[in-house]
Amino acid sequence: MMPSPGSESAVPNAGAPLLRLEGIRKEFPGVLAVRDASLDVRAGEVHALVGENGAGKSTLIRIVTGAHQADGGTVELNGSTARWPSPLAAAGAGIAAIYQELDMVPALSVRANLFLAREATHLGFIAATEERKRAREVLTRMGVDVDPGVRVGDLEVAQQQLVAIARALLAEARLLVMDEPTAALASGEVERLFGVMRELRGRRIGILFVSHRLDEVMAIADRVTVMRDGATLGTWPACELTRERLVELMVGRPLDQEFPKVHIAPGLEVLVVRNLSGGRVRDASLSIRAGEVLGIAGLVGAGRTDLARLIFGADPVDRGEILLDGRPVAIRTPRDAIRNGVCLLTEDRKAQGLVLGLSARDNFALPNLDRWSPWGWVRRGKELSEFERFVAGLRIRVAGPAQPARDLSGGNQQKLLLARWLERDSRVLIFDEPTRGIDVGAKHEIYLLINELVARGKAIVMISSDLPEVLGMSDRILVMHGGRVVGEIPEAAAATQEQVLRLAVG
Numbered sequence: 001m002m003p004s005p006g007s008e009s010a011v012p013n014a015g016a017p018l019l020r021l022e023g024i025r026k027e028f029p030g031v032l033a034v035r036d037a038s039l040d041v042r043a044g045e046v047h048a049l050v051g052e053n054g055a056g057k058s059t060l061i062r063i064v065t066g067a068h069q070a071d072g073g074t075v076e077l078n079g080s081t082a083r084w085p086s087p088l089a090a091a092g093a094g095i096a097a098i099y100q101e102l103d104m105v106p107a108l109s110v111r112a113n114l115f116l117a118r119e120a121t122h123l124g125f126i127a128a129t130e131e132r133k134r135a136r137e138v139l140t141r142m143g144v145d146v147d148p149g150v151r152v153g154d155l156e157v158a159q160q161q162l163v164a165i166a167r168a169l170l171a172e173a174r175l176l177v178m179d180e181p182t183a184a185l186a187s188g189e190v191e192r193l194f195g196v197m198r199e200l201r202g203r204r205i206g207i208l209f210v211s212h213r214l215d216e217v218m219a220i221a222d223r224v225t226v227m228r229d230g231a232t233l234g235t236w237p238a239c240e241l242t243r244e245r246l247v248e249l250m251v252g253r254p255l256d257q258e259f260p261k262v263h264i265a266p267g268l269e270v271l272v273v274r275n276l277s278g279g280r281v282r283d284a285s286l287s288i289r290a291g292e293v294l295g296i297a298g299l300v301g302a303g304r305t306d307l308a309r310l311i312f313g314a315d316p317v318d319r320g321e322i323l324l325d326g327r328p329v330a331i332r333t334p335r336d337a338i339r340n341g342v343c344l345l346t347e348d349r350k351a352q353g354l355v356l357g358l359s360a361r362d363n364f365a366l367p368n369l370d371r372w373s374p375w376g377w378v379r380r381g382k383e384l385s386e387f388e389r390f391v392a393g394l395r396i397r398v399a400g401p402a403q404p405a406r407d408l409s410g411g412n413q414q415k416l417l418l419a420r421w422l423e424r425d426s427r428v429l430i431f432d433e434p435t436r437g438i439d440v441g442a443k444h445e446i447y448l449l450i451n452e453l454v455a456r457g458k459a460i461v462m463i464s465s466d467l468p469e470v471l472g473m474s475d476r477i478l479v480m481h482g483g484r485v486v487g488e489i490p491e492a493a494a495a496t497q498e499q500v501l502r503l504a505v506g
């Protein structure tokens, strides 16, 4: 029996793709976020969606998950026209979503978060013991070592991300939609996630995912759709693309040197950390000279962020010493750190960085959203011209200085945060995952900025889970595992990913 064309019949069209988007359009007041997007996702395929920051990927994804309504175009699921008035309706149709910005309840346990959406949908109440059992099962299957009873807010970003993925798995979706699921993960966790994705693919589940990590796209995707300026350019089988070609399609021009590292003769030791302990960190020591980029690699949970927070005075130090220019300093609060010329760009832009309700310009100008700043208010005129200089320099896609930070795309939020710190007159800059969620073109611009900073004699500590980046942009690399510094690679340029990974797994 042939289903009549365009009918809403429940008879699935066997030849049709799982999901088909045709000519999708979405406009926000003053912003045409998606102009003309078409793609299809087959059952049992991993389909990557790539494009520059602000290209419209998340907006398109949100139309698929029912979070946004398209202004034009058609959506088909299994050959039937579909339209989901809400995320709940999309979930009911078998679509599970993992967003770029995590949407879990920090105060609730992992288990509660895993079953939150389900209790609200068709499944009704499941007994707590059954929940705990299933939660354990799915976490174990993913190789995630998290106790379901722990509060989500007490987990690291990466662990939260894995819990979010576990939640989607529990929902037994037909189509799994993921917006930058690996952005907060390090290599080990990424491999685990890919294992899960392959398993899902084998069970004929369709996966649509957004990522800025092109290595990963090339490794996991069957097909790739490229988006630029609100429109899809086309879809290619991953095996027919090279990384260079993909970059060119995304950016619109070839990028000659991905890591434009410059080596300058390092100056005097600026920061020395001796046997620092606190939180998860045990006995960490490091030193960094003016003009140096010290990369810190390690798996998620290795204590890299904790170490950064100790140095910045954001968490209490149990033992150990911090010296600046050879003199011991007492850094007990971020305010002390900033006064001493030490800055930290945090990895969690939502919790510790941007004030989403404020305009882009005010976020940039905020001496600090917390009370720590010694700065006071700068003159508004100067501030506006500085803002504009940075927007142009980093190519931040913003409708105007008054646009609320909330409405910027994820990558552009990150650039805005970075811009804020780059304006500070500091000597030691600690960047925790500075390019997370940032597209290749913009990454390149951030690398150039890093070059500029070291040329001005700044010392940069760069924590990154992006191994090619750590290798490509650091002078030296420290590797952490289990809260300790377990290895040092004196010359990053001569190191290999395997070498770093071997140290990182302990």
Ligand SMILES: Nc1ncnc2c1ncn2[C@@H]1O[C@H](COP(=O)(O)OP(=O)(O)OP(=O)(O)O)[C@@H](O)[C@H]1O
Pocket (backbone or CB within 6 Å): 028, 029, 031, 032, 033, 051, 052, 053, 054, 055, 056, 057, 058, 059, 060, 100, 397, 407, 408, 409, 410, 411, 412, 437, 439
């Ligand atoms: N709710 C909103 N209101 C107004 N403008 C929006 C809103 N959401 C997104 N935009 C704008 O739409 C455009 C596309 O944003 P989108 O988040 O889809 O980009 P993206 O491709 O996901 O980028 P990224 O890689 O940085 O995550 C951007 O210019 C963004 O500022």
Ligand SMILES: [Mg+2]
Pocket (backbone or CB within 6 Å): 057, 058, 059, 100, 179, 409, 410, 411
């Ligand atoms: Mg996005």
